[in-house]
Amino acid sequence: MDAKQFVEIDGSYLEGGGQALRNALSLSCILGKPVRVVKIRANRPNPGLSRQHLHGLNLLRDITNADVVGNYLLSSTVEFTPGTIVDNTYRVETHTAASITLIYQMALPVLLFAGRSSRLIVCGGTNVDFAPPVEYMQDVLLPNLRHFGASFDLKVQRYGFYPRGQGRCQLDVEPVAKLNPGKLVAFGNIKSVSGVAYCAGRLPVNIAIDMQQSAQREIHRMWPSQKCNIEPIKHSRQKAYYDGAGILMTVNTTADVVLGASALGKKRIDGHLLGLEVSCQLGGYIREKVCVDNYMQDQLIIYMSLAVGRSTMRTGKLTNHTRTAINVAEQMTGVKFDVATEPDGQMLVSCQGLGHLNKLI
Structure with a gap:
């Protein structure tokens, strides 16, 4: 293929990790544009395609019957030269603790533009470092995508932690005719603060209880009259084979804002410290009255760029992941993102979406 037909994306830009690759390939599939991604993960200790990214790349190849060079x-x-998006049941077996949610992050926007419903079953890690935990996808990403008229159903059949993985999830996606513009600018009033503190394997339930108590105590210290309901869970052997622990907290507001914060236990887990860390992070979002948390920013960029109309989100300081996602979206779609700093330091990110329509339904 003539080199001029490819949109070339520099994978070393800013964040220099897998973000540029994921977003470039997803948009390539949706728009039918061939893309060349160079300097992949150039800023990582082991540059180039990791196993996780390779699984995602090959999945999108299968979904669109794409021609691919360099998938090793x-x-x-x-x-990557995509064909037509094909609705189907797809399965990915990573044989590692590779992040299930990052694989879903690549495929979900693509399957929203399929002709009919699709199912994606992935085996790997549900709760691992440097990736959103599966609970975040269920409890934070899903309600945020509803602002764009998109939805999904995600079931966790088994949880998987580093280093063994062996988690298993099922994602069901109904296609959309188009994406609505998302308006995430008004915080509203707090409706609820809730969460889940979990542990599995040989770890005692006391770790989950420590996370729960510490997080609730900190929320009550900051807002004495605010109820905070965190459920401590010890996953059964059937739900999780191996050791793991973590916590996810969310705040829901009267303006349909949903913000999340999470932490994952590692060696020598201190449940009290994990609970304190997450509640402080969530408390910061509440005090600042942002409408999109730091880990949701970059995930919404692709949907904003494709929407029919102008999308706007009020958030905190932009992460390098978000700036990378904006850079890729602008190159792939031709849209222009506007970023303005508000007097209180909040960032207002907006763009007139491409107005992409699903031609398969």
């Missing part, structure tokens, strides 16, 4: 481990350049 540690490849630094990939050329």
Whole structure:
């Protein structure tokens, strides 16, 4: 193929991780544009395609019957020429603790533009470092996507933690005719603060209880009259084979804002410290009255760029992940993002979406 037909994306830009690759390939599939991604994960200790990114790349190849060059481990350049998005049941077996949610992050926007409903079953890690935990996808991403008229159903059949993985999830996606513009600018009033503190394997339930009590105590210290309901859970052997622990907290407001904060236990887990860390992070979002948390920013960029109309989100300081996502979206779609700093330091991010329509339904 003539090199001029490819949109070339620099994978070393800013964040220099997998974000540029994920978003470029997703938009390539949706728009039918061939893309070349160079310097893949150039800023990581082991540059090039990791196993996780390779699984996601090959999944999108299968979904669109794409022609691919460079889909091998540690490849630094990939050329991807998509065909038509095909609705189907797809399965990915990573055989590692590779993040299930990051694989879903690549495929979900694509399957929203399929002709009929699709199912994606992935085995790997549900709760691992450097990736959103599966609870975040269920409790924070889902309500945020509803602002764009999109939805999904995610079932956790088994939880999987580092290093063994062996988690299993099922994602069901109904296609959309178009994406509505998202308006996430008004915080409203707090409706609820809730969460889940979990542990699994040989770890005692006391770890989950420590996370719960510490997080609730900190919320009550900051807002004495605010109820905070965190459920401590010890996953059964059937739900999780191996050791793991973590906590997710969310705040829901009267303006349909949903913000989340999470932490994952590692060696020598201190449940009290984890609970304190997450409640302080969530408390910061509440005090600042942002409408999109730091980990949701970058995930919404692709939907904003494709929507029919002008989308706006009020958030905190932009992460490098978000700036990378904006850079890729602007190159792939031709839209222009506007970023303004408010007097209180909040960032207002907006764009007139491409207005992409699903031609398969």
